[in-house]
Amino acid sequence: xxxxxxxxxxxxxxxxxxxxxxxxxxxxxxxxxxxxxxxxxxxxxxxxxxxxxxxxxxxxxxxxxxxxxxxxxxxxxxxxxxxxxxxxxxxxxxxxxxxxxxxxxxxx
Numbered sequence: 001x002x003x004x005x006x007x008x009x010x011x012x013x014x015x016x017x018x019x020x021x022x023x024x025x026x027x028x029x030x031x032x033x034x035x036x037x038x039x040x041x042x043x044x045x046x047x048x049x050x051x052x053x054x055x056x057x058x059x060x061x062x063x064x065x066x067x068x069x070x071x072x073x074x075x076x077x078x079x080x081x082x083x084x085x086x087x088x089x090x091x092x093x094x095x096x097x098x099x100x101x102x103x104x105x106x107x108x
Contacts, residue, residue: 001014001015001016001017001044001067002014002015002016002017002020002021002064002065002066002067002068003015003020003064003065004020004023004062004063004064004065005061005062005063005065006054006056006060006061006062007060007061008061009063011054013041013052013054014044014047015041015044015094016044017066017067017068017072018072018097019094019097020064020066021066021071021072021074022074022075022078022079022082022097023039023082023092023094024064025074025079026079026082026083026086026092027039027056027062027086027092029083030056030086031056031058031062034058035058036055036056036057036058037055037056037086037091037092038053038054038055038056038090038091038092039053039054039056039091039092039094040052040053040090040091040092040093040094041093041094042094053091075097075099077098078095078097078098081095081098082094082095
């Protein structure tokens with residue numbers, strides 16, 4: 001389980017490493033463009049039930065921390081879905097990954 005440290009360090013948000021890697025790409029892209037937006041997620045099991053939203057702005061410090069030292073292979077479809085969400089009026093909603101199944105090869 002990775003974490004996103006938001007602001008002065010008092011706000012640590014637990015996010016699964018794979019999801020955090022994809023969020024990092026989208027968040028970095030938006031902030032590099034000097035765009036502010038919200039990020040919303042459901043609280044993980046083991047925390048109080050509910051959901052949270054934070055306002056992300058280029059002036060607010062962020063730190064991405066991953067438990068796994070190796071970065072995962074990124075799913076471009078998931079990044080596109082998250083970016084589409086980020087560009088909406090509701091901001092990024094942490095969506096589940098959609099894994100596309102490969103078509104079976106035709107028998108020769």
